[in-house]
Amino acid sequence: MEVDEVVCLPRLSRVAVCGGTHGNELSGVYLVRELLKAEKKVRKKEEEEEEPLSVQMVLSNPRAMQQCRRYIDTDLNRCFTHATLNGSTSDSDPYEMIRSRELNAMLGPKGSPKAVDLVCDLHNTTANMGLCLIAYSDCDWICLHIFRHLQRQMPDIPLRYIHFDVSSKESYSLDSVGKHGFAMEIGPQPHGVVRSNIYTAMKVGVQHVLDWVRFFNSGTIFEGGFVDVFTMVKHIDYPRDSETHNITAAIHPQLQDRDFCLLHPEDALFQTFSGETLRYKGNEPLYPFFVNECAYYEKGIALSLARKRHVMIPFLVFKG
Amino acid sequence: MEVDEVVCLPRLSRVAVCGGTHGNELSGVYLVRELLKAEKKVRKKEEEEEEPLSVQMVLSNPRAMQQCRRYIDTDLNRCFTHATLNGSTSDSDPYEMIRSRELNAMLGPKGSPKAVDLVCDLHNTTANMGLCLIAYSDCDWICLHIFRHLQRQMPDIPLRYIHFDVSSKESYSLDSVGKHGFAMEIGPQPHGVVRSNIYTAMKVGVQHVLDWVRFFNSGTIFEGGFVDVFTMVKHIDYPRDSETHNITAAIHPQLQDRDFCLLHPEDALFQTFSGETLRYKGNEPLYPFFVNECAYYEKGIALSLARKRHVMIPFLVFKG
Numbered sequence: 001m002e003v004d005e006v007v008c009l010p011r012l013s014r015v016a017v018c019g020g021t022h023g024n025e026l027s028g029v030y031l032v033r034e035l036l037k038a039e040k041k042v043r044k045k046e047e048e049e050e051e052p053l054s055v056q057m058v059l060s061n062p063r064a065m066q067q068c069r070r071y072i073d074t075d076l077n078r079c080f081t082h083a084t085l086n087g088s089t090s091d092s093d094p095y096e097m098i099r100s101r102e103l104n105a106m107l108g109p110k111g112s113p114k115a116v117d118l119v120c121d122l123h124n125t126t127a128n129m130g131l132c133l134i135a136y137s138d139c140d141w142i143c144l145h146i147f148r149h150l151q152r153q154m155p156d157i158p159l160r161y162i163h164f165d166v167s168s169k170e171s172y173s174l175d176s177v178g179k180h181g182f183a184m185e186i187g188p189q190p191h192g193v194v195r196s197n198i199y200t201a202m203k204v205g206v207q208h209v210l211d212w213v214r215f216f217n218s219g220t221i222f223e224g225g226f227v228d229v230f231t232m233v234k235h236i237d238y239p240r241d242s243e244t245h246n247i248t249a250a251i252h253p254q255l256q257d258r259d260f261c262l263l264h265p266e267d268a269l270f271q272t273f274s275g276e277t278l279r280y281k282g283n284e285p286l287y288p289f290f291v292n293e294c295a296y297y298e299k300g301i302a303l304s305l306a307r308k309r310h311v312m313i314p315f316l317v318f319k320g
Numbered sequence: 321m322e323v324d325e326v327v328c329l330p331r332l333s334r335v336a337v338c339g340g341t342h343g344n345e346l347s348g349v350y351l352v353r354e355l356l357k358a359e360k361k362v363r364k365k366e367e368e369e370e371e372p373l374s375v376q377m378v379l380s381n382p383r384a385m386q387q388c389r390r391y392i393d394t395d396l397n398r399c400f401t402h403a404t405l406n407g408s409t410s411d412s413d414p415y416e417m418i419r420s421r422e423l424n425a426m427l428g429p430k431g432s433p434k435a436v437d438l439v440c441d442l443h444n445t446t447a448n449m450g451l452c453l454i455a456y457s458d459c460d461w462i463c464l465h466i467f468r469h470l471q472r473q474m475p476d477i478p479l480r481y482i483h484f485d486v487s488s489k490e491s492y493s494l495d496s497v498g499k500h501g502f503a504m505e506i507g508p509q510p511h512g513v514v515r516s517n518i519y520t521a522m523k524v525g526v527q528h529v530l531d532w533v534r535f536f537n538s539g540t541i542f543e544g545g546f547v548d549v550f551t552m553v554k555h556i557d558y559p560r561d562s563e564t565h566n567i568t569a570a571i572h573p574q575l576q577d578r579d580f581c582l583l584h585p586e587d588a589l590f591q592t593f594s595g596e597t598l599r600y601k602g603n604e605p606l607y608p609f610f611v612n613e614c615a616y617y618e619k620g621i622a623l624s625l626a627r628k629r630h631v632m633i634p635f636l637v638f639k640g
Contacts, residue, residue, distance in 0.1 A: 033566065034593040068617070126510045190446045190510030192614040196570040196591045246353065250516040271516045273354040294512040297388070 005224070007141050008319035012117040012180075012213050016056045016107050017206055019122045021077050021174050022295070023064025026194040027186060027202045028122030032057050034203075053214060056116065060103060060174060063095060068192050070295055071096055077121075080176050082169040085110060100174075108177040111168065118142065119178030120209055122202060125187035126294040128257040130158030131205055135182040136171045138163045138229050142180040144313045145222050149212045150205060157201050160260060162289065162306065163231045184209075188257070191294050222316040230260070230287055230306035237300040239270060239278060248272055251292045251302060259289045263305065270302070325544070327461055328639035332437040332500075332533050336376045336427050337526055339442045341397050341494050342615070343384025346514040347506060347522045348442030352377050354523075373534060376436065380423060380494060383415060388512050390615055391416055397441075400496050402489040405430060420494075428497040431488065438462065439498030440529055442522060445507035446614040448577040450478030451525055455502040456491045458483045458549045462500040464633045465542050469532045470525060477521050480580060482609065482626065483551045504529075508577070511614050542636040550580070550607055550626035557620040559590060559598060568592055571612045571622060579609045583625065590622070 017035065019028030035057045059065065061076050073094030079085075084097060085104050108115045131154065135143045144161065151159045162185075168176065175181030184205055189198040216222070238247035249270035255263070263269075264285045270278040286305035290296060337355065339348030355377045379385065381396050393414030399405075404417060405424050428435045451474065455463045464481065471479045482505075488496065495501030504525055509518040536542070558567040569590035575583070583589075584605045590598040606625035610616060 030567075030570075030593050038594075126513050188510075190508075190614055191512065192617070193446050193510070193612055194567075194570045195576060195612070196573045197576070199570055199593065200573075200591075200595075247350075247514075250350075250514045250519055253516045253520075256515060256517070271520075273350050273519070274358075275520075292513055292515065294510055297512070 006221075006315040006317060008317055009142065010319055011217050012142070013052065013217075014054045014056065014116040015118045015120065015210065015213055016058055016116045016178065017120050017122070017210075018058040018060045018174055020062065020065040021060040021121055022070045022075075022123060022191075023061050023066070024068050024070050024191040025122070025124035025189075026068075026192065027124050027189060027199045029059070029065055030194055030199060031122060031202050031206065032059055035206075053210075053217060055210060056107070058103070058107070060121070061096065061099060063099075070191070073097075076100060077174055078172045080104065080110065080174055081172045082110070084172075103174060104177055107174075110177045116178045117180060118213065119175040119181035120206065121173065121175040121181070121183045122206070123183050123185045124189045124191065124198065125185055125290065126190055127259050127289065127291050128188045129185060129259045129289055130160065130187070131201055132160045132162050132185045132289070133182040134162045134164065134175075134185055136164055136166050136168070136176060138165075138231065138309075138311055140180055141313055141316050142216075143182050144227055144229075144311065145216075145316050146182075146209055146212050148225065148227050148313070149222075150208050151227075153208045154201070154204060158260070160289075161227060161229050163229050165231060216316075216318055219318055224313055224315045226310050226312055229309050229311045230289065231309060233286055233305050233307050235301040235304050236269070238297070238302045239272065247297070249276075249278060252277060255288065255303075256292060259291050260287050262286070263288045326541075326635040326637060328637055329462065330639055331537050332462070333372065333537075334374045334376065334436040335438045335440065335530065335533055336378055336436045336498065337440050337442070337530075338378040338380045338494055340382065340385040341380040341441055342390045342395075342443060342511075343381050343386070344388050344390050344511040345442070345444035345509075346388075346512065347444050347509060347519045349379070349385055350514055350519060351442060351522050351526065352379055355526075373530075373537060375530060376427070378423070378427070380441075381416065381419060383419075390511070393417075396420060397494055398492045400424065400430065400494055401492045402430070404492075423494060424497055427494075430497045436498045437500060438533065439495040439501035440526065441493065441495040441501070441503045442526070443503050443505045444509045444511065444518065445505055445610065446510055447579050447609065447611050448508045449505060449579045449609055450480065450507070451521055452480045452482050452505045452609070453502040454482045454484065454495075454505055456484055456486050456488070456496060458485075458551065458629070458631055460500055461633055461636050462536075463502050464547055464549075464631065465536075465636050466502075466529055466532050468545065468547050468633070469542075470528050471547075473528045474521070474524060478580070480609075481547060481549050483549050485551060536636075536638055539638055544633055544635045546630050546632055549629050549631045550609065551629060553606055553625050553627050555621040555624050556589070558617070558622040559592065567617070569596075569598060572597060575608065575623075576612060579611050580607050582606070583608045 019032030076096040079100035252268040339352030399420035572588040
């Protein structure tokens with residue numbers, strides 16, 4: 001591919017902005033509620049103006065939100081695999097499995113022409129990650145151009161693009177239901193808490209995503225160029241007691257809050273509860289992220305590691 | 321009272337250090353587990369040396385810890401009132417009510433000569449509060465001398481003494497079961513997460529508390545002097561929607577993380593989710609604390625406000 005190659009893609013007519021997929025990640029919960037309120041107020045005006053873009057606001061897991069928990073029975077954001085969405089159903093299915101099928105009916109079906117064009121699913125993390133777009137593709141030009149737009153429009157917050165190299169069939173998160181999609185992950189914010197600065201960053205981020213879609217739909221030509229993509233390589237678990245499975249160490253103070261700062265072999269990784277330093281034994285420097293994310297203790301992930309690549313993105317234009 | 325007055329108090333023979341009273345406040349959970357492990361190792365040595373101080377390590381709410389939640393049925397740390405501990409019991413009592421009676425039997429009975437001499441109950445907060453001792457008395461010389469000892473020994477972390485002016489009968493928290501007692505509250509740390517720096521501060525803090533008790537028991541004379549005491553004046557709730565009761569604003573960015581920085585009338589207090597600034601309408605400057613504590617959303621507390629006073633503490637010595 002040449003850097004001046006032009007890619008033409010169809011109009012994005014339907015966008016979904018989802019919050020509360022994890023019920024205790026409060027920026028998205030309160031932002032979607034706020035957008036729903038605002039929508040009510042402007043609905044009449046919009047009908048007059050015939051806005052060609054349909055933006056659907058979704059509160060994904062209302063029961064978990066009500067209890068301010070990540071989930072009721074199982075993590076909703078792992079329920080959107082092809083197998084789970086299309087498997088046989090029963091009355092004893094976990095709540096989130098039932099809910100994932102409802103959301104798939106509403107925004108999908110996943111993989112079909114009927115699916116919404118873009119899903120932006122809002123998340124918070126306790127890790128010091130700034131604003132990240134997380135997607136399953138490193139060549140989805142819509143997602144990558146949106147990312148570059150956010151980077152340019154929001155110079156005051158660190159922005160990264162994380163790529164999980166998982167097939168469409170195996171992809172498990174809500175954003176995989178759309179033709180294009182990403183999670184917008186912002187931190188640090190404790191779960192169950194809303195911090196004004198994080199809420200505002202998310203609000204501004206979503207506004208810029210929707211702006212970009214409107215620019216695209218109205219025929220703007222977006223220049224090609226390069227962006228950095230962090231591709232997930234592996235997860236590292238906490239050291240654990242072999243009998244109780246309890247963790248025996250915390251993230252080392254020298255690593256805590258240093259997401260996306262290159263971790264070298266022999267750098268400090270954990271500090272045990274008795275005070276010992278444990279070091280990174282990998283054989284190549286990698287970029288840590290999701291460092292000390294609250295919800296990943298139970299998943300056995302203390303941090304994830306990524307390789308950074310320079311990805312060329314082509315000129316992009318709406319194909320009328 | 322004169323500043324050179326000497327107060328004599330009896331030996332502190334039994335101390336309890338409690339963690340996991342809130343099951344998702346992880347520094348205390350992992351610290352007590354670590355101390356229990358260390359205790360096993362040194363038990364034999366101690367028996368030989370006949371240590372005169374008995375230190376009991378307690379995991380207060382094991383079921384909540386196991387689920388990494390604050391509580392199962394109700395907040396354990398509100399179950400230690402005279403009424404709750406001594407009321408009639410039934411099979412349908414909430415788990416924490418049953419557990420509070422077990423703990424009262426183990427460490428109390430509250431208000432009786434049998435109660436342990438000192439309870440140090442370990443807590444974390446999402447608020448930027450540094451290390452606080454929280455007690456029901458502003459004239460418990462044991463607690464205040466321990467506080468001053470910690471201040472001197474730990475110059476790198478901000479230390480404050482918070483006083484809740486509640487009678488012994490109405491006092492509701494686990495530390496009220498001892499003859500003397502306080503909560504050691506350290507933040508900021510998200511609930512469900514352990515941060516190495518916060519864990520270490522707690523570990524060092526507990527060590528200094530126990531050191532002080534041993535100094536006291538061995539006849540050290542502690543000098544009188546002055547300490548600052550923050551007495552709680554009132555709580556302020558979030559603005560809420562009158563129908564849904566959902567909050568409609570977050571702590572203002574200018575107030576977030578500024579616990580114990582004087583809040584003046586007309587200072588920014590909240591930022592609504594639509595972007596408006598709401599101001600503090602009190603008529604005297606007060607000190608905010610527990611600013612944006614996760615667990616207090618459900619209690620209707622966005623922050624608490626305190627008045628600062630200079631309290632004289634007398635010389636203190638063990639009465640043989």
